[in-house]
Amino acid sequence: MMNVKWWIVYLMLLFGVQSMDVSAQPLAKDAVPFVGAQVFIEPGQTSSQIDGWFKTMAENGMTMCRIRMFESYMKQSDGHWDFSLFDMAFQSAARYGIKVYATLFPATAKTDIGGWKFPADDDQKNAFALFIKALVTHYKKYPALAGWVIINEPGTDGNYPHTDFVDKARSQWDGLYPERDYKENGFPVLMTVRDQQFIHDFTADFLKWIALEIKKYDDSHDVHVNPAGVFTNYGEYNFPVWRNFLSSLGGSAHPSWHFGYFSRTQYSLAMLVLSELLRSGAGPLPWFMTEIQGGNNTYSGVNALCPTANEITQWLWTILGCEGKGGIFWMLNPRSSGIEAGEWAMIDFQGKPSERLRAAKQVASVINRHADLFRSPHIIPSGIDVVYLKESLWAENLMGRKQDKYQGRMYGAVIKSSIACFKALTERGLNVGLKAIDEYDFSQVDYTGRSIILSNQIAVPAFYKERLERFVARGGTLFVEGLTAFFDEELHNTMNTGFTFEKLFGSNISEFILRENLFTTTVGQYAFPTHLWEGRICGETSPVHIHSFGKGKVIWCPSNVALGAWVSGNYKPLSDYLYESLPKISDIIAFRDYQSDVLLRTLKSGNVTLMICINKSAEARTIALNGLSSSSGTPYPIYASEGCSVMDGELIMAPEGVLVVKW
Template sequence: MMYYGAQYYRPPFPGSECWQRDFENMQALGFTCVKLWAVWNWVEQEQGKFCFDDLDELVALAKQHGLKVIINTIPEGAPYWTDTGNADDLYQTADGQRVAYGGPANLPTAGWPGRCIDDDAFTALAARFIEETARHFATEQAVAAIDVWNEPHLEPMYDYRQNMLCYCPHSKARFRRWLQEKYGSLQALNTAWYRTYRSWQEVAPPPRFGTWADMLDWRKFWLWNMRRWLDMRVAASRRGAPNIPVQTHVAYSGILGNRIVGGLGNELGDEFELARGVDIFGLSSFPSWLMGEEHVYRHFLHSAMIAEAAHGKPFYQVELQGGAGKPGLLGGLVPTAQDVTLWNWNTIAVGGKGSVYWQYAPEPAGLESPGFGLTGFLGENTPRSKAAAECAKTLTAIPHLEHARSAKICNAVYVSRSSDLLCFAADRQESLYATGLSGAFQAAYRSSIPVRFFHQDYIDELPGSGIQTLYLPMPLVLSAHEVEVLGRFVRVGGTLVSEACPGLYREDGLLEQNSAALYELFRLRHVGIEASPELGQVEARWLENDAPFYGRLYRQVVQPCEGAQVLAVFADGAPAVTQYCCGRGRAVWFGTYVANAYETQRDVASAQAIARWFVPQGYAALRQLSVTHGAAQRIPLAPVVRLLETDSHWLLVAQNPTDAPVSVSAEFAQPQAFPAQKLSAQEADRYVLRLILQPQSGRVITWPKRRA
């Protein structure tokens, strides 16, 4: 299905006097669904007694108005009867703070964050709440999905970002069990951590940053533990309602962070691990509130990452900013109708199945008041709700879009959990890795070259992925298996492009002194690493034309070996870019961090140094893709063109977020499917263009341009 609607009910708001009016308006807006919170302390106010009266009435109203329902279970709002009074059952920070039950900004009924879910007794109670909620709605045909975890992360971390969690006795004990399973013996752990523990009871998680081996294991444990918690919730929902799909949605791409500062090692929301455990996946986004003035690009970036994490499963924008965010007393910037339209089309362009807004009505109480409302205080429509209606009606009317998936993109940016966690272990420097990911992606984006992400978890799928160029930003960790698969990728015709220090460290954080990846993939020998002054810009020049480009932070000094050709040099003549041709492909090495430089400094030459290796048309199905637009924008924006497919149809999606006129021209590689057919369109201003191509006839259906 296509999901267009809003989060509506978070008890006790809105009051029942608004329900009929609001559901009538949702139907008139062309919405297809509504999301309702089932908060544990509201549903089970007395242990063992579950009351769903308000949710039942809302579900009945949804059916009456033709809306499907997503039930979002919220065990983080725990009943106060679950509080044992034992401080050891609460979440605990590294410096010993206990997180008592209270009311966060987004939970009026409080009880947050409950007891640590490593407390098995508490876990059983939370699971029973989810199971009973699912069972209650098991035969309700209006319920399309049960969302078992709202923005999964280590729950109190958003309020304790400069600290670490959880160090309660329950989590410490589970960490020891995980280590015993991983290492098998205390001696093996001592060897891996360089310790002299005499018993398992002496083993403790790292309370501070310093050594890497223990911190890497502490983070890997928590990513495993978060997935274990999700699996518990999914199992509970399926016990209660075996036939209802289960979903979850992340607050943002953990590996990117809202403002490209990362978050995987800190908040522990690993979209690639979490998406595996559910039927439907999704994303929360508050672009104009949390992503800065580049929010249109960054929202597209996050959407592309979540599309990759979903890995073929249905995904959609489960929460999309509907009104002002809350950086201040009375709210922040209010999104425009144009913002709403562009965010919707970002989701569609990467294969998503719609947008559900946070939230329908303004918040009436607490720190989030009076923010986030798609409508006005009295339920009246706003330019935002009208734009949401236009998107819903237009997009649900496009044939085949519900079943369309992203066509295989030839260009990809490699995503490494291992490299990200290493940067975190090095005193919270995840932002360096996230910046590289965005910089590499944006180098293609600025020229409207289609590009995707490709995650290390799926390295074995690389040969059949359709990827022709794979870019590795800051690839500090590469396993022997990754090196072997990447080598095969090159030999069969791929272009591998890596930044400095590929495989410098092993997965356990130990320096790889032989620099095996550097030699095996690029035929280079490591000589040394040099920091740039104040970790700033590093200049290099192409030998072909003496044109400069820039890297940042460091440069790796190497000795080229047999077959390695130098393409660019640093100021002192040392190799800055090399190419090694192997089999039918090539392996290109940059001796600095070019993607980081482009993301932070926006030098066009650096973007071109990256983008020159990508396939311009982006798809094997296309022979040619040409996108032209006007002068560069102060805020980096570019037209987006993406190709979607079903078993029998192509769908070409193009949108122009810039202020300048745009021309789009696409030609397919198999003209017999489109006789004498060359597609072209011109956009005079910020319109969105949609084209549907039907291979059987070669006919093009152009949907009307619509203003935001």
């Protein structure tokens, strides 16, 4: 018998009724993951075209879409809105069982492809409020509606927006947080990160305002946002605060726009790093990738790219391997005009599925066949987390350079260092976490078997001293690398003004010496390629100082061995050292030895262990595993690229291959 809920939907569609919401609820943590795409709606399209796109989605396993709700295409000269063009899309979506995330896109210049992030003045804010009311009250009862993307891609890319609206807010913020000229110990404050701190706070405030405006009229559907350019913009994002007004978190992942720190072969690594960062940011909320590059960018974007079918597959499985609830590709159909005209699509100009869309369909089919397995899998933690600080990015943006012959002096060095450690341990098969320090749980009574990596986090505020000391004293291991804590939160050199972490680290720095772009740091059997600076610890002849503190310890290497791995491309010494030196949770599964350019995520779903492995190297690999027991059972591949299999407990991986195994 037809489900009653969908029978009601059928009758509503049959009679053209769009006045009842029979399934409104935020995205659930135990929802079956989805695969979807952006359907780009613009004037000139016909109802048959729009209906055909949704039919194509349904035929290719897609159950979710995103639609940019252009106020410019709705607002009429008399001040009212004509929703008829977008109504056709919502009606077609419901006809084919596809849910819609509607992105608020207030009126902006014709050439503005990303939309404004803050209003220019109070008039524009008030106009936005009126648009929110009109849009939300019109669509909240449409059966196809899944949720609201409250604004497209928040983030300024470091461009402080001097508008009347922002400057007024800044004046109020300055009144709450007055600037000071001297530190408590008398040292002058000559450089500040006040601009960065304000944008960080104000972004959260403005996003909250939008979310609350939506909830005035609709408190049933999902409220979502997709930060973009996260590797450069993370200093503007306060995810723990965002959780208070969102019901899910997302992100944008366009290699052409956002993966500039990575080579083409590292794009799946970049997707993994971003996914893990967003998973941590979401905390208890579900997350999914709101935008994934789905097609060719011809003239737009920074780097020209057309993803391969293999990359589409790898990116989707990477997101699923980080507990993501799905991914939406940008986009299904190409837009007709503007800088992105004819670009990004997953269908060709005749409306037929590309090989990229067919690849996405294959993943969707596996998800649907094993729906219960993918409802709520949980990553099996290794106990190791790479922790980054927004203050380090702020300091780097003030002190560093856009271009320099040394990467350590350029923008990006602090996040590249963190990613280098993440990559090194991932290539041992470990589930390594990546999170902001404010997202780490410092409230536990015992951190035995837990490790934190602070890699070249050049600015560490003094107020983190207590949290880090508590972590180590309660049994944790802290690995500190590079120029970590060189500055405080106000860009004073900490070694010169009273080193806050001397008690925890067990010493101080005598000096940092410029050596070479690459030189070797030797610690026992390990020879690390090292970039630029050699840090010398007072009273220590070894480049590494190990200090016991309470029940735990600090391993301090104040030379840039992580950037050395990044610059040289040789991660094995760093990987081997970290794997052997850092405590791990006892029951983890890992590679028996180092596997360059191979990614693994291991999850638990009920009594089933789920492994997702991706081989980005140019050679076939046979990979032995540690941590399997006789109780692990017989492995069963639920997805395998050509040339990939599992045999006698080993993973057989072809180049560019993906293998998904349940045990």
